[in-house]
Each structure stands twice: as structure tokens, then as C-alpha cells.
Amino acid sequence: MLRYVIYTRVSTEDQGKSGLGLEAQERDIGIFLDRFSAVPYEIIGRFQDVDSGSNNGRPELTKALALVRKTGAELLIAKLDRLSRKVSFIATLMEDKRVKLRVASMPHANKFELHVYAALAEQERTFISERTKAALRVAKERGAKLGGLRDATMKRNTAIQAKANTEAAKVMKLIAPMKEAGASLGHIARTLDEMGIATSRGGKWTPMQVSRVIDRSRP
Known part of the structure; x- marks a missing residue:
């Protein structure tokens, strides 16, 4: 057996x-x-x-x-x-x-x-990491301030991130089953709108917003 x-x-x-x-x-x-x-x-x-x-x-x-x-x-x-x-x-x-x-x-x-699949997945993660580092380098070269925010601003940003994470966790309970079933981002966005589920800002869903929620919920 x-x-x-x-x-x-x-x-x-x-x-x-x-x-x-x-x-x-x-x-x-x-x-x-x-x-x-x-x-x-x-x-x-x-x-x-x-x-x-x-x-x-x-x-x-x-x-x-x-x-x-x-x-x-x-x-x-x-x-x-x-x-x-x-x-x-x-x-x-x-x-x-x-x-x-x-x-x-x-x-x-x-x-x-x-x-082969494992090797390709590892290459993709490495590329994404390098792409992020490159973007930060470009931003720094252009004069963007990547640190040194005031305490009040830091606290406000932390609160905003916490709220966004909480909302993302709730809506992921609806998104996850559709994503695991192979639904496209566009299909998921349309389904959320049809269910009357608003975005965090009270608007309509787009594939990009669905993608952001998924990314925010990843470990």
C-alpha cells in the first residue's frame, strides 16, 4: 500500500x-x-x-x-x-x-x-532582492532621504502600516481561496466589488490593489 x-x-x-x-x-x-x-x-x-x-x-x-x-x-x-x-x-x-x-x-x-522549479524560484527571489537594492540606490543618488524621519512622522507611518496590515489580513480571507483556485487578479477584483467589499479608502478594487494586499499578507 x-x-x-x-x-x-x-x-x-x-x-x-x-x-x-x-x-x-x-x-x-x-x-x-x-x-x-x-x-x-x-x-x-x-x-x-x-x-x-x-x-x-x-x-x-x-x-x-x-x-x-x-x-x-x-x-x-x-x-x-x-x-x-x-x-x-x-x-x-x-x-x-x-x-x-x-x-x-x-x-x-x-x-x-x-x-528546476526550485532553482528558478531561488533565482527570482535573488533578482527581486537585487532590483529593490538598485531602486534604493537610484533614489539615494537623486537625493531622496531614506532615513532620518521625525519621531511624529515615524509614529504616524507605523500606525498607518498597522491599520493597513489589519485590513489586508481581513480581506485576505476572501482573496486567498480565489487565488489558490487560480483566479486572476482582475477576476478577484471584480468579485470583491460584486460582494460590496470596499478598499481601505472606500473605492473600487483594481488588480494592482489586490496584488498589494497579497504582497502585504505574505510571510
Whole structure:
């Protein structure tokens, strides 16, 4: 019988308590088991970490991998970045003949394809980081003040950010299921308008505003 060890991860303690990130992972895993897995199958273990994907020393992941190596079961995760954001760590696991990996969101992907996907994702994160640094350098060269704000201004900005984060967290409960289902930003914006959900400024939704809410809610 095919056996699975399920592993899930969220990045912060708050996500772990709210279950928002975990619900999406459990849903994807459920879809895989219902529609893509060979049958019969057995789930012999479930493990969950609340930690960063850049930390490879997660205790529950260590336990999950130990069980996989001991039993020959497949390690089942919702998305590849739930396992790790480091391509070197993923590559090492794929070279381990005792570890069988299955990604629910890419049910037919083999080890080679998963390795390529991990490498591309890491390149994209590196590029985004470098692009941000470059933009800051240009702003500084043009005379923009990147620091030194007065205390009152800092406090006001902190309050604005806190309010925006709270509102983003609320609306993400509606956006997340649509995004996970593959809906476009434009479709999500139209749906929010049809539901009578206003933006933080009381206006209509645009794809860019939906994207900003998603970015603000990321770990």
C-alpha cells in the first residue's frame, strides 16, 4: 500500500495560531489525495513546523524525514517552498535515495522538474532582492532621504502600516481561496466589488490593489 508522511509549514507563530496558511496547505493536500494519488494509500504521520523556510534545522521536518527514510513512505507537501526556500537543501534531499518527495500542487512532477522549479524560484527571489537594492540606490543618488524621519512622522507611518496590515489580513480571507483556485487578479477584483467589499479608502478594487494586499499578507 502507498504510504504518505504529510508535512506542513507556516512562517510565523501568528500564522500557526490562525491556521490561515495551514488551511490552504491542507486543502491542496486533500485535492491531491482525492484526485491524483494512487489508491489505496495510508497516511502514517503528520508533522508541522512554525518556522522560516530558510531554516533547514526545523525539528518537525527532521522527524518527518526520519519516518520517510525508515518506512519508505513518500513525503507529501502542498508546495515546494513549504519544504525549503533553498535550492541547495532541496537538491540534497533529492539526491537521498531514501527520500521520496511528492508536491501536491505539482502532482506529476518528477525530481528533475522539481529541482528546476526550485532553482528558478531561488533565482527570482535573488533578482527581486537585487532590483529593490538598485531602486534604493537610484533614489539615494537623486537625493531622496531614506532615513532620518521625525519621531511624529515615524509614529504616524507605523500606525498607518498597522491599520493597513489589519485590513489586508481581513480581506485576505476572501482573496486567498480565489487565488489558490487560480483566479486572476482582475477576476478577484471584480468579485470583491460584486460582494460590496470596499478598499481601505472606500473605492473600487483594481488588480494592482489586490496584488498589494497579497504582497502585504505574505510571510
